[in-house]
Amino acid sequence: MQKIILIDDDQNILTSLEMALKSAGFSTNSFTDGLKAIDYVRDNGGEIILLDIKMPRIDGLEVFARIRKYSDIPIIFLTSKDSEMDELIGLRIGADDYIRKPFSHKLLVERIKSILRRSMKKTQKIETSNITLRDLSLDRQSMLCKWKDNLIELTS
Numbered sequence: 210m211q212k213i214i215l216i217d218d219d220q221n222i223l224t225s226l227e228m229a230l231k232s233a234g235f236s237t238n239s240f241t242d243g244l245k246a247i248d249y250v251r252d253n254g255g256e257i258i259l260l261d262i263k264m265p266r267i268d269g270l271e272v273f274a275r276i277r278k279y280s281d282i283p284i285i286f287l288t289s290k291d292s293e294m295d296e297l298i299g300l301r302i303g304a305d306d307y308i309r310k311p312f313s314h315k316l317l318v319e320r321i322k323s324i325l326r327r328s329m330k331k332t333q334k335i336e337t338s339n340i341t342l343r344d345l346s347l348d349r350q351s352m353l354c355k356w357k358d359n360l361i362e363l364t365s
Contacts, residue, residue, distance in 0.1 A: 211325060212254075215239040216246040216272060217261035217287065222310075226259065229314035235321075243272040250276055256328070257321055262288040262299070270302070277303065283324045287312070 213235045215226050223239040230237050238255065240246035243264055250258065258276070262269035273284055283305040288295070291309055299307040305324050308317060340347045344357045354361040 210234065210236045211256040212236045212238065213321065214246065214250055214255040214258040214282075216243060216258065216264070216269070217241065218264040219261070222261075222287075225314070226317075229318065230321075233318045243267040243269065247272060247275050250282065251279055254280070255282060256325060257305075258282055258284045259287050259317075259321075260284055262286055262290055262295070270298075273302065273304065283328050285317075285320065285324070 211234075213230050215223050215230075215237055216239075217223050217226075218241050220241060223241065227237045227239060238249065238253075240249065241264075244267055246258075260269045260272060264272075269286060269288070273286075276282065276284070284303075285306040285308060286299045286304050287308050287310060288299075289310045290296075296307045296309075306320055308320065340349065346355045347353075352363075354363050
C-alpha cells in the first residue's frame with residue numbers, strides 16, 4: 210500500500226484527507242507540526258507528501274527545503290494562498306504540483322496517482338540501468354562494463 214504523508218496544521222483538513230485517501234487505497238501518516246514531519250520523512254520515507262504552506266512554527270516552504278536536502282519524494286503543496294505568484298514560487302522551487310484550497314478530493318486523488326505513475330517509471334528506469342552478474346557489471350546508462358572492478362573496453 211502506498212504511503213502518503215500529510216502535513217497541515219488544520220486537523221479537520223487532515224481528517225478529511227485521511228478518509229478520502231484511505232478510501233482510494235492509500236495509507237496515510239498525518240502531522241500538524243512540520244518539524245515532526247521532517248524527522249518522520251527522513252527516517253521512514255513515503256511515496257508522496259501533501260504539504261500546507263501556511264503553518265505555525267515552521268512554514269511549508271521551509272519544510273519543503275529541509276526535506277529536499279535528503280529526499281526527492283514528490284511533494285504537492287496544498288494551500289489557501291490564492292495568488293498566482295505564490296503558485297509560481299511553489300512550482301519554481303521544485304514542487305510537483307500546487308493545489309489551492311478548497312479542492313476536490315477526487316481531483317486530488319487523480320493528481321496523486323498521476324505523479325506516482327511518473328515517479329514509478331523514473332524509479333524503474335534507474336533500477337534497470339545497472340546489471341550485475343557475479344563479477345561482471347554493466348552500466349547501461351554510462352555504457353561501461355567492469356569485470357572484477359576492472360574497466361573493460363567494448364566496441365559499439
